[in-house]
Amino acid sequence: MTEQNSTFPEPTGPAAADPGKLIPEWNVDKDDQVMIAGLFVLLLLVGGLVASRWTGDEAADTAPGVEELSSGGSGDDLEALAAPLLANDEDAGVDDADTDIDEAGDGDDSASGADGEADVEPVETAPAATAPAETTPDEPVEDDEAAVELEPSVTASVASFARVDGTVDGTTAVLTGYVDTAADSDTAEADADAVEGITDVDNQLVVVAPAVDGALSSSSGVTSTVTDGAVVLTGFVDTDDVAAAAVTATEAVDGVVSVDDQLVPIQPAAVAALEGAGVSDADAFATDLVVVARGELAEESDRQGALDAVAAVEGVAEVTDELTVAQPDVSESLNALVELEPVQFATSSPVVLESSFPTLDRAAEIILTADVSGTIEVQGYTDIRGSEASNLTLSQGRAAAVVEYLVNAGVAPEQLTSAGFGGTTQFGEGDSDEALAANRRVVFVLNDAS
Numbered sequence: 310m311t312e313q314n315s316t317f318p319e320p321t322g323p324a325a326a327d328p329g330k331l332i333p334e335w336n337v338d339k340d341d342q343v344m345i346a347g348l349f350v351l352l353l354l355v356g357g358l359v360a361s362r363w364t365g366d367e368a369a370d371t372a373p374g375v376e377e378l379s380s381g382g383s384g385d386d387l388e389a390l391a392a393p394l395l396a397n398d399e400d401a402g403v404d405d406a407d408t409d410i411d412e413a414g415d416g417d418d419s420a421s422g423a424d425g426e427a428d429v430e431p432v433e434t435a436p437a438a439t440a441p442a443e444t445t446p447d448e449p450v451e452d453d454e455a456a457v458e459l460e461p462s463v464t465a466s467v468a469s470f471a472r473v474d475g476t477v478d479g480t481t482a483v484l485t486g487y488v489d490t491a492a493d494s495d496t497a498e499a500d501a502d503a504v505e506g507i508t509d510v511d512n513q514l515v516v517v518a519p520a521v522d523g524a525l526s527s528s529s530g531v532t533s534t535v536t537d538g539a540v541v542l543t544g545f546v547d548t549d550d551v552a553a554a555a556v557t558a559t560e561a562v563d564g565v566v567s568v569d570d571q572l573v574p575i576q577p578a579a580v581a582a583l584e585g586a587g588v589s590d591a592d593a594f595a596t597d598l599v600v601v602a603r604g605e606l607a608e609e610s611d612r613q614g615a616l617d618a619v620a621a622v623e624g625v626a627e628v629t630d631e632l633t634v635a636q637p638d639v640s641e642s643l644n645a646l647v648e649l650e651p652v653q654f655a656t657s658s659p660v661v662l663e664s665s666f667p668t669l670d671r672a673a674e675i676i677l678t679a680d681v682s683g684t685i686e687v688q689g690y691t692d693i694r695g696s697e698a699s700n701l702t703l704s705q706g707r708a709a710a711v712v713e714y715l716v717n718a719g720v721a722p723e724q725l726t727s728a729g730f731g732g733t734t735q736f737g738e739g740d741s742d743e744a745l746a747a748n749r750r751v752v753f754v755l756n757d758a759s
Contacts, residue, residue: 712726
């Protein structure tokens with residue numbers, strides 16, 4: 310048998326190629342292989358980008374290496390990018406090379422020992438590039454689930470307040486609606502905050518009572534109470550108009566559902582009190598529960614009783630006195646004067662005695678200061694002694710004498726007239742000296758201009 314060479318023959322074919330090639334079987338040098346592989350990868354990436362844009366897949370924007378390749382990366386970069394794509398081909402090339410080597414060593418089994426295996430260099434492959442995993446933004450699923458679980462508890466915590474709604478935003482309790490007082494608002498907030506799992510309370514409640522008080526700030530004496538938006542107004546106001554204005558202002562407050570007007574105007578009651586005390590043309594003006602009493606008293610002695618009657622009206626804080634005393638009719642004043650101080654005449658004469666001058670001066674003053682709307686008639690009378698004719702003449706003379714004196718004292722002549730009625734017994738009956746004296750007199754009668 311012919312002795313065979315104990316060493317392996319020089320490898321030929323693909324196994325003899327440059328081990329630095331990406332694909333040893335290619336009859337293309339190392340640098341060209343890298344360039345071709347890079348172009349191939351670039352085409353794949355661009356095609357994938359176009360496809361992702363077409364289908365709306367934003368994840369394609371994050372594919373690695375596009376910017377580097379488009380800006381002219383190095384050969385090593387291209388090699389790294391191409392490695393995953395060519396890994397299978399390289400593995401196939403290595404298998405083919407192993408096969409060739411095995412075939413070359415079939416001539417001698419002893420030659421296929423450790424030395425033969427050492428002549429085969431393993432082909433190194435670049436690690437495969439791993440594309441970043443697509444991520445989607447986290448959705449607030451947990452907050453929504455927490456809100457769903459907490460809302461019934463929050464709603465139940467404020468159920469005692471008829472007009473309060475309790476909702477949940479995440480772990481925040483949101484309170485909306487109306488409550489009567491600030492204390493109710495605080496209580497509702499505390500109840501919601503006490504719910505397990507609630508971390509905060511957004512209190513948007515509208516408090517009704519302070520707003521009602523603000524609307525009634527100009528109405529002294531008015532008290533308001535609020536229950537579930539229903540307002541009751543009590544107390545005292547000046548007039549019916551003030552009460553109506555208070556009701557209107559309260560109805561305009563946000564959150565008020567109804568108004569029960571129980572206000573008491575004091576002006577009508579004050580007028581009734583004055584009339585009950587005998588005041589004529591009674592009237593009353595009220596401001597901040599202070600009453601101005603007006604009207605005419607028959608006598609000065611009636612004043613205090615009328616003022617006390619107004620002060621006793623419930624709700625009146627103070628009374629201002631503007632009452633007047635009725636002025637007597639001018640004729641009444643003149644007759645009262647001569648009743649006390651009769652005008653004296655000479656016996657059986659119309660001449661006025663000097664002792665009566667002061668009385669007639671006072672009569673002139675009364676007429677001049679009075680608001681006389683007509684004429685004053687001076688009537689003369691005598692007693693029944695003597696003839697009827699002579700008594701008539703005497704009475705006429707005495708009346709005319711009084712008019713003359715008053716005109717001389719400054720009274721306008723057109724305001725005075727005179728008349729005599731002779732003997733009479735209407736002022737005193739009988740023939741006693743007292744009765745006779747009572748019938749000798751002058752009387753003043755006011756004749757209204759109408």
